[in-house]
Amino acid sequence: MQQFIATRIVQGLITLIIVSFLAFFLVRLKGDPVDITAPPTFNEDQKQRLRELWGFDKPLAEQYVIFITRAVTGDFGIAYLSKRPAMELVIERLGATWLLAGVASLIGLSVALPLGIISSLKRNSLFDLGSTMLASIGTAMPSFWLGLMMIIFFSVRLRLLPAFGARDPSAIIMPSLTMGVGMAAYLSRLTRSAMLEVLNEDYVRTAYSKGLITRTVVFRHAMKNALIPIMTVFGLQLGWLLGGSVVVESVFSWPGLGRLMIDSIGVRDNTVVQAALLFFSLSFISINIVIDILYAVIDPRIRFD
Amino acid sequence: MSTGPGQPAAAAQSEEDVATLVTGHSRQPSLLSLLRRSPIGLIGTGIISLVIVLAVISPLIVPHDPIRGNLRTRYKPPGFIGDDGAFHLLGTDQLGRDIFSRILVGSRVSVLVGVVAVMIAGTIGVLYGLTSGFLGGRVDGFMMRICDAMLSIPFVIRVVAISGIVGPGLVTLILILGLSGWVTYARVIRGEVLKARENDYVLAAWSIGQRPLWVVLHHILPNVIASAIVLAALQVGITMLAESSLSFLGLGVKPPTVTWGIQLADGKSVINSAWWMTAYPGIAITITVLGVVFLGDWLRDSLDPNVRGRD
Numbered sequence: 290m291q292q293f294i295a296t297r298i299v300q301g302l303i304t305l306i307i308v309s310f311l312a313f314f315l316v317r318l319k320g321d322p323v324d325i326t327a328p329p330t331f332n333e334d335q336k337q338r339l340r341e342l343w344g345f346d347k348p349l350a351e352q353y354v355i356f357i358t359r360a361v362t363g364d365f366g367i368a369y370l371s372k373r374p375a376m377e378l379v380i381e382r383l384g385a386t387w388l389l390a391g392v393a394s395l396i397g398l399s400v401a402l403p404l405g406i407i408s409s410l411k412r413n414s415l416f417d418l419g420s421t422m423l424a425s426i427g428t429a430m431p432s433f434w435l436g437l438m439m440i441i442f443f444s445v446r447l448r449l450l451p452a453f454g455a456r457d458p459s460a461i462i463m464p465s466l467t468m469g470v471g472m473a474a475y476l477s478r479l480t481r482s483a484m485l486e487v488l489n490e491d492y493v494r495t496a497y498s499k500g501l502i503t504r505t506v507v508f509r510h511a512m513k514n515a516l517i518p519i520m521t522v523f524g525l526q527l528g529w530l531l532g533g534s535v536v537v538e539s540v541f542s543w544p545g546l547g548r549l550m551i552d553s554i555g556v557r558d559n560t561v562v563q564a565a566l567l568f569f570s571l572s573f574i575s576i577n578i579v580i581d582i583l584y585a586v587i588d589p590r591i592r593f594d
Numbered sequence: 595m596s597t598g599p600g601q602p603a604a605a606a607q608s609e610e611d612v613a614t615l616v617t618g619h620s621r622q623p624s625l626l627s628l629l630r631r632s633p634i635g636l637i638g639t640g641i642i643s644l645v646i647v648l649a650v651i652s653p654l655i656v657p658h659d660p661i662r663g664n665l666r667t668r669y670k671p672p673g674f675i676g677d678d679g680a681f682h683l684l685g686t687d688q689l690g691r692d693i694f695s696r697i698l699v700g701s702r703v704s705v706l707v708g709v710v711a712v713m714i715a716g717t718i719g720v721l722y723g724l725t726s727g728f729l730g731g732r733v734d735g736f737m738m739r740i741c742d743a744m745l746s747i748p749f750v751i752r753v754v755a756i757s758g759i760v761g762p763g764l765v766t767l768i769l770i771l772g773l774s775g776w777v778t779y780a781r782v783i784r785g786e787v788l789k790a791r792e793n794d795y796v797l798a799a800w801s802i803g804q805r806p807l808w809v810v811l812h813h814i815l816p817n818v819i820a821s822a823i824v825l826a827a828l829q830v831g832i833t834m835l836a837e838s839s840l841s842f843l844g845l846g847v848k849p850p851t852v853t854w855g856i857q858l859a860d861g862k863s864v865i866n867s868a869w870w871m872t873a874y875p876g877i878a879i880t881i882t883v884l885g886v887v888f889l890g891d892w893l894r895d896s897l898d899p900n901v902r903g904r905d
Binding site: 300305311316430433445529535536539 | 743746749754761843862865872880888
């Protein structure tokens with residue numbers, strides 16, 4: 290088990306190194322960053338000084354080595370615009386994004402699990418049909434549009450909730466609902482099919498024939514096995530959630546990592562973009578390692594080798 | 595019920611199937627006959643056909659110029675009739691342009707981006723997955739690590755970052771979505787290849803001395819292509835949603851090109867007063883993607899042997 294965790298962490302680190310590579314070259318795709326970021330009034334001499342200051346005059350490989358050795362110590366350079374360490378800006382915003390993603394996941398799971406389980410037990414009923422329809426619409430809807438519609442309804446019409454910012458505690462309701470709906474839609478369909486598969490198994494029939502009531506069969510026998518695919522997809526869906534946060538945070542002016550990235554891309558602040566990309570990836574990788582470890586807790590049959 | 599190709603009798607759920615079995619024309623019921631039985635498939639195909647037809651003929655049927663508006667009739671609510679008798683079914687926007695006409699024309703970008711980007715992503719992904727799965731070993735391990743790295747940056751963030759840096763434009767947008775979307779195919783296809791290459795007939799092909807390329811193209815590819823088609827159908831929806839997100843953020847296609855995402859971005863700044871500018875383009879996206887989702891679900895249920903019959 291310990292060895293498995295170690296292997297997964299090493300794999301995660303390798304992945305992260307490749308990501309750092311991608312992030313590094315991505316921000317240099319459009320050629321010389323100085324030509325784009327420097328004020329138009331700068332002459333060639335001043336630009337050259339900027340290049341030396343930021344280290345863009347060195348060969349790419351050397352730049353990468355400098356970038357990665359500093360990055361592991363948490364130094365991503367100084368943000369061009371705010372003149373503060375990029376790392377500091379990212380850490381500041383990371384909490385808001387995690388909070389949003391966490392609340393959205395809770396909403397998603399607490400809607401999806403009951404909906405999916407009931408659907409699977411009452412297969413082809415009106416309830417099943419209705420929840421499948423809702424789930425399809427939920428997956429087809431752009432989440433940021435749902436957010437905009439909620440603003441129209443709850444902020445403009447009813448004046449109940451703040452349309453943007455994070456000052457008021459109630460401000461998290463709309464952005465997290467916006468993101469939670471999409472997740473609930475996807476996970477409820479998955480829960481349904483995972484449950485259907487398990488409910489056909491012999492041991493479930495045995496459990497029923499022993500005279501156990503539905504609740505016991507569902508929660509003690511079926512659910513545990515259905516949870517494994519649900520957890521896998523939940524982990525991958527978190528990535529989708531983080532991705533959606535970029536747009537949803539912009540809609541609601543939520544001070545998270547996604548909006549920081551959009552703002553930094555807007556002003557070509559490469560240091561922040563690189564750091565934000567790495568932290569998105571780090572969040573995703575760590576969550577999926579935790580989920581891999583959780584498998585073993587839920588299903589002792591799973592052996593790692 | 596299991597409906598593997600080895601037990602055609604089990605697949606016979608209707609008289610049509612029995613008829614096909616008896617006449618022996620086809621062991622598998624044709625897609626068309628399956629479609630007739632599936633409401634989801636029918637609705638999906640209906641929506642998609644409608645959207646494609648509208649996208650193609652929209653310039654001919656729009657009631658108003660989608661790009662040039664009438665500044666005297668700005669922000670007019672749905673159902674507005676101007677002094678000159680111009681009727682605006684879904685209202686007008688900040689430049690007095692007819693929203694209904696703009697939605698009709700906006701379908702073109704969605705369809706174009708959805709289809710072309712998915713074709714690019716699918717081709718790259720299938721080739722990558724075939725190579726990785728077929729070569730196996732260290733090469734496979736390395737190629738899959740690259741996929742892991744790509745996947746660890748969520749799709750939308752990937753495309754937002756790239757298009758933010760490369761800049762907007764229709765062709766760039768299609769390329770970006772295509773070049774970032776292949777990873778999903780690569781993973782799935784590689785898994786399918788690993789399964790397919792264990793088949794006895796692949797071993798047989800090897801043993802009679804067929805060349806590797808021939809084995810891949812003639813014995814392995816036909817086995818994995820169904821999964822690729824199903825995945826492609828599901829990805830069209832995701833790609834369309836990504837396009838609207840990017841255009842909404844101002845990173846996708848630029849005006850005067852009309853897209854649903856740009857319409858939503860226009861609507862956001864006047865969300866307090868002109869709700870119709872936001873509501874209708876979003877409904878257009880939702881219905882279109884819903885059609886794609888239905889079609890994808892139906893294709894998965896009827897084409898993909900792994901999922902078929904379970905649900």
